Amino acid sequence: MADxxxxxxxxxxxxxxxxxxPQARPxxxxxxxxxxxxxxGMINLDFDENERLVGIEVLAASSKLPQCLLDVAERLDIEGA
Structure with a gap:
């Protein structure tokens, strides 16, 4: 299974x-x-030049995603994260 x-x-x-x-910066x-x-809420699907789905942006994430997923997500709002 892919990470x-x-x-x-x-x-x-x-x-x-x-x-x-994400290091490849698609x-x-x-x-x-x-x-x-x-x-x-707003959910954006991002596609590359070959029409492959490369990512999903979820706004209002706390109401759209399971809390267990948010709990293990890399935090961007914490100093030093």
Whole structure:
């Protein structure tokens, strides 16, 4: 099973789920926003130039993602993280 990196900024209440090595810095060629009215928040799907899904940005993450996932996510809002 592949490792998936998840980052979370509690202050912004935003999470990002990487489906590729984040060190490779995949170039996002297209972002597809999901309808905020339909999902009750903003979820953006990021695709590379080959139309492969490289990541998902989740705003209002605390209401959209399981708490257990946020608990183990790499924190971006903590000093030294």
């Amino acid at each position: 998936i990196r998840v980052t979370y900024d509690q202050k912004a209440n935003a999470a990002y789920i990487y489906f590729v090595d 170039k996002v060629a297209r972002m597809y926003p999901c309808d905020p009215v339909e999902v009750g």
